[in-house]
Amino acid sequence: MLYNDYLKTLNKCPFYDEIHFANQLVADNKTSALIISLAPYHKHHLLIIPKRHLERIVEISDEEMSDIIELQRIGIKILYRLGYSNMSVLVREGENIGKSVKHLHYHIIPNVMIGAENITGGDERSISTEEEILEFIEDMREAMEDLSD
Numbered sequence: 340m341l342y343n344d345y346l347k348t349l350n351k352c353p354f355y356d357e358i359h360f361a362n363q364l365v366a367d368n369k370t371s372a373l374i375i376s377l378a379p380y381h382k383h384h385l386l387i388i389p390k391r392h393l394e395r396i397v398e399i400s401d402e403e404m405s406d407i408i409e410l411q412r413i414g415i416k417i418l419y420r421l422g423y424s425n426m427s428v429l430v431r432e433g434e435n436i437g438k439s440v441k442h443l444h445y446h447i448i449p450n451v452m453i454g455a456e457n458i459t460g461g462d463e464r465s466i467s468t469e470e471e472i473l474e475f476i477e478d479m480r481e482a483m484e485d486l487s488d
């Protein structure tokens with residue numbers, strides 16, 4: 340399914356509760372979650388979301404920011420483990436800059452340059468299949484086994 344068609348099927352925020360994104364979950368802490376993107380720009384594209392519905396960066400509490408930074412570190416270590424050496428972290432503020440879901444989310448995207456034409460809201464992105472989601476989660480779990488270094 341194309342991502343744009345998927346967005347039309349949503350009648351509430353895709354991150355409205357934790358059960359709803361449980362099959363995408365890689366790691367979480369008290370306030371935030373590291374998940375795989377359902378419509379990746381690139382294989383192994385990760386997202387960090389606050390569990391509370393926030394739409395603006397200025398609404399993030401100190402505790403949430405600290406939890407987001409912790410998950411950002413974990414996500415980047417996972418991608419290094421998976422063999423990537425180049426990645427971008429991206430967060431969008433405002434609606435007219437390619438942000439398709441209002442719930443605040445940080446992207447961690449391997450092998451994609453910010454500013455490249457393919458970061459425009461993703462008209463051509465497709466929703467991952469169940470098999471792809473399971474495969475990506477399995478890759479993440481294996482890469483997470485020892486992140487101490």
Ligand SMILES: [Zn+2]
Binds near residue numbers: 355391392393442
């Ligand atoms: Zn939300």
